[in-house]
Amino acid sequence: MIRELIITFDYHSGKTVKKLRKLELGKKETTDKEKIQQLKNEIQILQQDYESKLKPVVLEIAFNIESQMQNMSDDEIFEKFQIKNVDSTIIGDCVYHICQKLERQPSHKVILEMMPEKFRPD
Numbered sequence: 001m002i003r004e005l006i007i008t009f010d011y012h013s014g015k016t017v018k019k020l021r022k023l024e025l026g027k028k029e030t031t032d033k034e035k036i037q038q039l040k041n042e043i044q045i046l047q048q049d050y051e052s053k054l055k056p057v058v059l060e061i062a063f064n065i066e067s068q069m070q071n072m073s074d075d076e077i078f079e080k081f082q083i084k085n086v087d088s089t090i091i092g093d094c095v096y097h098i099c100q101k102l103e104r105q106p107s108h109k110v111i112l113e114m115m116p117e118k119f120r121p122d
Contacts, residue, residue, distance in 0.1 A: 002061050002098060009057045010103050016050050017104045051110060054099075058114045062095050066119070091119040 010017075020043060027039040066088055069077060077086050096111040112120050 002064060005057050005061060006098065006101050009054065013050060013053060014103070016046055016053075020046050020050070020104065050104065051106065051114075054102075054106060055114045058095055058099065058111060059116075061098055062091050062115060062119050065091050065094055088118050089121045091115070092121060095119070 023039050023043050023046070027036055027043065030036055030039070069086065069088075069091075072080070074084070074086070078084055083090070092112050092115040093108075095115065096106075096108050099106055099111055
């Protein structure tokens with residue numbers, strides 16, 4: 001299910017990612033300060049739009065992981081993930097690593113800011 005969420009999000013955000021790349025390339029290729037500032041503003045707006053669309057996907061992944069972990073014993077979690085003494089604060093990091101499979105990978109900070117407090121590492 002998590003894989004399908006990532007694939008679907010990548011598909012639906014494809015136009016935004018393509019436009020962001022084009023704007024970022026244009027920013028690198030120009031020397032006009034006014035044009036650079038205009039491109040930065042456009043990039044920021046598109047990036048915020050991308051992140052706002054990503055947030056529900058990230059939350060769904062996080063709660064899905066939490067649900068799976070609640071149904072597993074400590075031994076099962078260790079066997080599957082090679083991690084001991086797991087609690088919900090590791091979920092934010094798990095979601096970050098999953099999101100690295102996206103065409104446009106969000107930063108660790110961005111992902112953690114999307115997480116409820118209980119999923120953030122200390």
